[in-house]
Amino acid sequence: MSAATVADGHGLFYLMGPSGSGKDSLLRALRERLGTDHRIVIAHRYITRAADANEASVALTPEEFQRRRALGCLALDWHSHGLHYGIGIEIEQWLARGLTVIVNGSREYLPQAVARYPRLCAVHVRVRPDVLALRLRQRGREAEDAIAKRLARARQAFAVPPGCRLVEIDNSGGLDSAVAALAQLVGAAPSAARQA
Template sequence: MNAHGAADGHGLFYLMGPSGSGKDSLLRALRERLGPDHRIVIAHRYITREADANEASVALTTDEFRRRQALGCLALDWHSHGLHYGIGIEIEQWLARGLTVIVNGSREYLPQAVARYPKLCAVHVRVRPEVLATRLRQRGRESEEAIARRLARAAQAFTVPAGCRLVEFDNSGALETAAEAFARLVGATSDSATLS
């Protein structure tokens, strides 16, 4: 991909979708196909819970999260389901170096992310409700009541700011299908690449 400037977020892909839609699996599949010549970085998230082995996250206490927030260490941060999430300010250095940067974001926070990075590309991962329900139960993180809340939230519309580029993928079926489309979008295709 071409070199991009950091100020406007050109070169920034903002991945979002309901919990259980397979965002972490898509990121893992992408990470596995990245070679030394790919100028792509997947940013880790800071989160105020223990990080799942399946996700690229760093666990912080709430106090430490707030401290880093106050110190300006976070480029993006939001609160959801009683947890704090953040993306480090280091992404701006990566963008300034002309790298393509992918972050795991939040649909509700998209307007704020676009306000800071007007040229980001929003990537929304959709999944059929019955598939989502099964995945959330298999994860075993939450009660049925919490799962019901997540399913209701997944069905809600979200705000896409005017002028924001939005690309949507359906990840209800085989991971390989969505992973291939995602890799093409961010410029991570190569003849030798393999999907997980």
């Protein structure tokens, strides 16, 4: 893979969707399907809150997050709901090795991500409003007013830069069908593994 290909984000999948849409569950289920022959890496996120057992994340203090940001250790970073999120610069080494890389991103940050990696594939995980409300309440992280704000934000449109490839995956039903769609997209479906 050429340096230009690495720099433009070819092989990079940018997963996004409202909080509660099941992104972490999708990524965990996909990771469980990966065999040694799959050249796919799911990047962990750096985040300024305690790590959740359901997500691939590394907890950092706000001070350490800003220090790493200043040192150029983050390829992507954004601020949402009072927290800082980041994806490490190591993803560029993985892309350089010809690996497919999946990151858990933010809809609001998509234009900046595409500016850095123009050929990334954006993957939007959508879910019906009633299902989303139920999941947010079951998660138990937030009070009802915060849940209402998240539900309102989930209904808002987000900017998709011109030329950006956007794929929609519905995760309103059982997880298996959404995972199968994601696996097919990134080349981790059973048929893809057999052909490799």
